[in-house]
Amino acid sequence: MDAWLNAARNNLSAAGFVISDDVSHDESSFSIVARRSRFELTKFGFSETFFTFSEFDRLRIRDIREFSEDAYHYAMGNKTIPLPCGLFESVWSYAVALAKSVDEQVLDSIRSETPPKHWASAEIPVVYDQSRRKLYYFEKTPLWGSAYYAGFRKQIVRLLGGIGEV
Numbered sequence: 405m406d407a408w409l410n411a412a413r414n415n416l417s418a419a420g421f422v423i424s425d426d427v428s429h430d431e432s433s434f435s436i437v438a439r440r441s442r443f444e445l446t447k448f449g450f451s452e453t454f455f456t457f458s459e460f461d462r463l464r465i466r467d468i469r470e471f472s473e474d475a476y477h478y479a480m481g482n483k484t485i486p487l488p489c490g491l492f493e494s495v496w497s498y499a500v501a502l503a504k505s506v507d508e509q510v511l512d513s514i515r516s517e518t519p520p521k522h523w524a525s526a527e528i529p530v531v532y533d534q535s536r537r538k539l540y541y542f543e544k545t546p547l548w549g550s551a552y553y554a555g556f557r558k559q560i561v562r563l564l565g566g567i568g569e570v
Contacts, residue, residue: 427478437455460502489525500529541556
């Protein structure tokens with residue numbers, strides 16, 4: 405797991421993300437938080453992107469949903485642009501669960517269930533299953549936010565995909 409996480413960290417750093425280790429938020433703690441703030445014309449203003457990592461021995465649906473929500477709240481509370489979301493400001497939170505073991509039901513949920521909807525922001529759960537050495541994320545495109553989901557998937561693959569995958 406450490407090799408995969410270090411490779412992800414290097415990819416994020418090379419892409420301009422600022423990396424923080426062992427971050428606490430409310431009652432949660434994250435192994436790594438990567439944050440990048442920049443102006444993006446395709447997002448119609450400032451875009452703040454967070455990749456938040458936590459490790460799990462065995463990942464359940466409830467665990468990934470709670471982790472994704474915590475990571476999203478962390479991102480919203482730690483954005484650096486003072487504008488409200490939707491007013492030339494957006495926040496994108498990728499909650500990356502690193503799991504030693506994941507049930508097929510959890511993976512099906514990640515791939516097929518639409519993540520929670522938010523205004524000018526998103527929470528995108530991602531799972532790296534160590535036993536399969538594979539990355540999982542939402543594979544569909546919902547109507548709400550459809551303009552962004554292809555970009556979310558491309559970013560996940562570009563920054564996290566292919567690292568140690570079989």
